[in-house]
Amino acid sequence: MPERIAGYLRGIGHQVVGGLWRLGYASRFFALTLLRSAVSFRRFHLVMRELYFAGVLSLIIIVVSGLFVGMVLGLQGYETLQKYGASDAVGTLVALSLTRELGPVVAALLFASRAGSAMTAEIGLMKATEQISAMEMMAVDPIARVVGPRFWGGLISMPLLAAIFSAVGVFGGYLIAVVMIGVDAGAFWSQMQNAVDLRQDIVNGVIKSVVFGVAVTAIALFEGYDAPPTAEGVSGATTRTVVTSSLAILGLDFVLTALMFTGV
Amino acid sequence: MNRTMIDLWVGIFVAAGIVALMVLALKVGNASTTLNMGDTYRVYAQFENIGGLKPRAPVKSAGVLVGRVDEIQFDSKTFTARVTLNVDRRYLFPKDSSVSILTSGLLGEQYVGLEAGGDDVMLKDGETVKLTQSAVVLEKLIGQFLYNKAAEGGSK
Amino acid sequence: MPAGLIELAAFPPRPPMENLVEIKDVNFSYDVRPVLKGINLTVPRGKIVAIMGLSGCGKTTLLRLIGGTLRASSGSVEVAGRVMGELGQGDLYAMRRRMGMLFQFGALFTDMSVFDNVAFQMREHTRLPDSMIQDLVLMKLHAVGLRGAQHMMPSELSGGMARRVALARAIALDPMLIMYDEPFTGLDPISMGVISNLMRSLNDALGATSIVVTHDVQESLKLVDYVYFMADGAVVTHGTPDDIRKSDAPFVHQFVWGEMDGPLPFHYPGAAYARDLEVGPAGA
Numbered sequence: 001m002p003e004r005i006a007g008y009l010r011g012i013g014h015q016v017v018g019g020l021w022r023l024g025y026a027s028r029f030f031a032l033t034l035l036r037s038a039v040s041f042r043r044f045h046l047v048m049r050e051l052y053f054a055g056v057l058s059l060i061i062i063v064v065s066g067l068f069v070g071m072v073l074g075l076q077g078y079e080t081l082q083k084y085g086a087s088d089a090v091g092t093l094v095a096l097s098l099t100r101e102l103g104p105v106v107a108a109l110l111f112a113s114r115a116g117s118a119m120t121a122e123i124g125l126m127k128a129t130e131q132i133s134a135m136e137m138m139a140v141d142p143i144a145r146v147v148g149p150r151f152w153g154g155l156i157s158m159p160l161l162a163a164i165f166s167a168v169g170v171f172g173g174y175l176i177a178v179v180m181i182g183v184d185a186g187a188f189w190s191q192m193q194n195a196v197d198l199r200q201d202i203v204n205g206v207i208k209s210v211v212f213g214v215a216v217t218a219i220a221l222f223e224g225y226d227a228p229p230t231a232e233g234v235s236g237a238t239t240r241t242v243v244t245s246s247l248a249i250l251g252l253d254f255v256l257t258a259l260m261f262t263g264v
Numbered sequence: 265m266n267r268t269m270i271d272l273w274v275g276i277f278v279a280a281g282i283v284a285l286m287v288l289a290l291k292v293g294n295a296s297t298t299l300n301m302g303d304t305y306r307v308y309a310q311f312e313n314i315g316g317l318k319p320r321a322p323v324k325s326a327g328v329l330v331g332r333v334d335e336i337q338f339d340s341k342t343f344t345a346r347v348t349l350n351v352d353r354r355y356l357f358p359k360d361s362s363v364s365i366l367t368s369g370l371l372g373e374q375y376v377g378l379e380a381g382g383d384d385v386m387l388k389d390g391e392t393v394k395l396t397q398s399a400v401v402l403e404k405l406i407g408q409f410l411y412n413k414a415a416e417g418g419s420k
Numbered sequence: 421m422p423a424g425l426i427e428l429a430a431f432p433p434r435p436p437m438e439n440l441v442e443i444k445d446v447n448f449s450y451d452v453r454p455v456l457k458g459i460n461l462t463v464p465r466g467k468i469v470a471i472m473g474l475s476g477c478g479k480t481t482l483l484r485l486i487g488g489t490l491r492a493s494s495g496s497v498e499v500a501g502r503v504m505g506e507l508g509q510g511d512l513y514a515m516r517r518r519m520g521m522l523f524q525f526g527a528l529f530t531d532m533s534v535f536d537n538v539a540f541q542m543r544e545h546t547r548l549p550d551s552m553i554q555d556l557v558l559m560k561l562h563a564v565g566l567r568g569a570q571h572m573m574p575s576e577l578s579g580g581m582a583r584r585v586a587l588a589r590a591i592a593l594d595p596m597l598i599m600y601d602e603p604f605t606g607l608d609p610i611s612m613g614v615i616s617n618l619m620r621s622l623n624d625a626l627g628a629t630s631i632v633v634t635h636d637v638q639e640s641l642k643l644v645d646y647v648y649f650m651a652d653g654a655v656v657t658h659g660t661p662d663d664i665r666k667s668d669a670p671f672v673h674q675f676v677w678g679e680m681d682g683p684l685p686f687h688y689p690g691a692a693y694a695r696d697l698e699v700g701p702a703g704a
Contacts, residue, residue, distance in 0.1 A: 045267060052270045056277045099288060130527040137487050137521045139513035140544050160281025167284035189291070197320070202288050 026222045033151050036144035040152050050153025054115040066165035070172025091192035094173030099205045103166030105253050108212035112245035116220035120241040123224030124234035147221050158213025159206050204260045216245045304350035305389035309363045314345045315399025316374045323349050325378040330355045358383035364397035440465045440629045446495035455481050457653035468630040470640045473650035479633040483599050488512050520590030524602040526582040528574040534585050535570040541592045560588040580611025597629050604636040616643050637676050
C-alpha cells in the first residue's frame with residue numbers, strides 16, 4: 001500500500017516538475033520571440049500577412065457573435081430592469097457590460113478558438129513536415145521569421161477585434177431595446193453616454209484586450225512550436241492551446257478587473 | 265493570396281477597428297462631453313458632508329452640465345470637506361450662488377447642483393462659494409424621522 | 421555566383437582540403453540512449469558518399485551533427501576545416517549558408533509557391549535585386565526541369581516533383597556541401613532515376629560534395645563514389661560500390677541482397693514456439 005502511495009506522489013511530483021520546466025521553456029521562448037522582433041518590423045509585409053489570417057478572417061465570427069451577445073444583453077437586461085421601472089438604463093447595462101468585460105473577454109475567447117488554434121496547427125504542421133528544420137538548415141531563424149510576425153499580427157488584431165465586438169454589440173442592444181421593444185432612443189443613448197467613461201471603461205477595456213492578445217498569441221505559438229511532430233501531437237497541441245488560452249483569459253480578466261475597477 | 269489583396273483586406277480590417285474604437289469613445293462613452301469641456305476655472309466649496317460625491321461627478325445648474333468635480337479633500341482646520349469644482353469658462357455665476365449635493369433620481373449618482381444668486385459680481389478662478397448645502401445622509405434622515413415620530417407620539 | 425562569394429569572404433582562404441567533412445571519434449546520445457558510439461568517417465571533396473544502415477542506426481543524427489543542429493558530446497565534427505561544435509551562432513549560420521539539405525519528402529514551405537520556395541534563401545540572405553533573383557530561381561528550376569511549375573503551390577505537386585523543387589531550393593546558393601536525407605523514399609522508378617541523375621550532374625556541375633543518407637541500396641550503389649555502412653552507432657564496413665557488392669561480410673551481404681535471415685534475425689526474440697502454442701511434453 002505505501003508503495004502505491006509513494007508511486008502516486010512521485011507521479012504528481014514528476015508532473016509538477018515537468019510543468020514548471022515547461023513554463024520556464026515557454027518563458028524563454030516568449031522572451032526570444034520579443035528579442036528577435038526586428039525582422040517582423042523591417043519586413044512588415046510578413047506581419048500584414050498574419051494580420052490578414054488572424055484578424056480579417058476572424059471578423060465574421062466576431063461581428064456575428066458581437067451582434068448576438070449585444071442583442072441578448074438588451075433582451076435580458078430589459079426583462080430584469082423593467083421590473084424596477086428602470087428600463088431606460090438598458091443602454092447603460094449593455095454598454096458597460098460590453099466595454100468592460102464581454103468585449104475583451106469574449107472576443108479573446110473566440111480569437112483563441114479560431115485564430116489561436118489555427119496558428120498552433122500551422123506551426124505544429126510545419127514542424128512535423130520538417131519545414132522548421134529546413135529553415136534552420138538554411139540559416140534562417142524560425143523564431144524570427146515564423147513566430148515573430150504571427151505574434152505581432154495577433155497582438156495588433158486583438159484590440160481591434162474587441163473594439164469591433166463591443167461596438168457591434170452596442171448596436172445589437174440598440175436594435176433590440178429601441179427598435180424592437182420600444183425603449184426611448186434618447187434615453188438609451190444619453191444614459192449610456194453618462195455612465196460609460198472614456199478612461200475608466202473604454203481604455204481599460206482596450207488594455208484588457210491587449211493583455212489577452214499577448215497571452216493568447218504567446219500560448220498558441222508556443223504550443224505549436226513545442227508540439228510533437230506527429231498527427232496526434234499537433235491535434236493535442238491545438239486542444240491545449242484553446243484550453244490554456246481560455247483559462248488564461250479568464251484568470252487575467254479577474255486580476256485586471258480587480259486592479260482596474262475596484263477602489264474607484 | 266497576393267500582396268495587394270492582403271494589404272487591402274488588412275487595411276479594411278484596421279480601419280474598421282479604429283472606427284469601432286471611435287464609435288465607442290464618442291457615441292457610447294462620455295468623451296464628447298469631456299472633450300468639449302475646453303477651458304475651465306476653479307471654484308471651491310466647503311461641505312459638512314459630501315455623501316457619495318465622487319471626483320468627475322457632474323456639476324449642473326438648472327439641470328444643464330456646466331462643469332465637473334475635480335478634487336475632494338479633507339480640510340483638517342475646519343474639519344469639513346473641501347471640494348474643487350471645474351466650471352466651464354463660458355458660464356459665470358454670481359458671488360452669492362449656492363451649491364448643494366443632490367442625487368439624480370432616487371438611487372442615482374450624486375452630483376453638485378449650482379444655483380445662481382443675484383449678485384452683480386461674478387465668481388472668479390480660485391474663489392470659494394459661501395452658501396453650501398451638504399448631502400442628505402440617509403441614516404440622519406431616518407433618525408430624524410423616528411425622533412419626530414416619537415415626539416409626536418409622546419405629545420399625544 | 422554572387423551569393424557564394426559573399427559567404428566565402430567570411431572565412432579566410434585555406435588550401436583545398438582532401439576531406440571536406442571529417443568525423444572523428446564522435447559520441448552522441450539522445451538523453452540516455454547512446455546513438456553514435458565513437459564513429460569515424462571522412463567525406464572527400466567533390467565526391468558523392470552514401471551512408472547506409474537500418475532505420476534508427478544514427479544516419480540522420482550524423483547529418484544533423486554535420487549541419488550543426490546537434491552538438492557531439494565527445495569527438496569532433498569538422499566541415500571545411502572548422503569544428504562545428506565550437507562555432508558561435510553567427511559563424512554557424514554562415515557555415516549553413518554554404519550547405520544545402522534535401523529533407524525526406526522535400527519539406528517545402530507549404531504557404532509559398534514553388535518560385536518563392538526556391539527564392540527563399542536568396543531573399544533572406546542576399547540583397548540581390550528582384551530581377552536577378554527571378555533569373556537565378558528560373559535557372560535553378562530549369563536545372564531540375566520544373567521551370568514551368570514555378571507558380572504552383574507545393575500541395576499541387578507530386579512526390580517526385582516536390583522533391584525536385586526541394587533539390588532546386590537546396591542548391592539555390594550554390595552550396596559546397598549538399599546533404600540528402602532519404603532522397604529516394606516513396607518515389608516511382610522514373611522519378612528515382614531523375615533524382616539520381618540530378619544528384620550526380622549537380623554535384624559535378626557545382627563542384628560540390630554530396631552526402632546521401634539512404635537505405636535504398638541498388639539505386640545508391642549505381643550513383644555514389646563511396647559507401648559507409650553503419651550499425652550500432654559506428655561504421656562496420658566502407659568501400660567503393662564494387663567492394664560493397666562483392667563483400668561477404670554477413671551483415672553487408674544481408675543488407676545489400678535483402679536476405680530474410682542473417683545477422684539480423686527474422687524472428688523477434690520471444691518464447692519458444694512450442695511453448696507459446698502450448699504443445700509439447702506436459703508440464704513444460
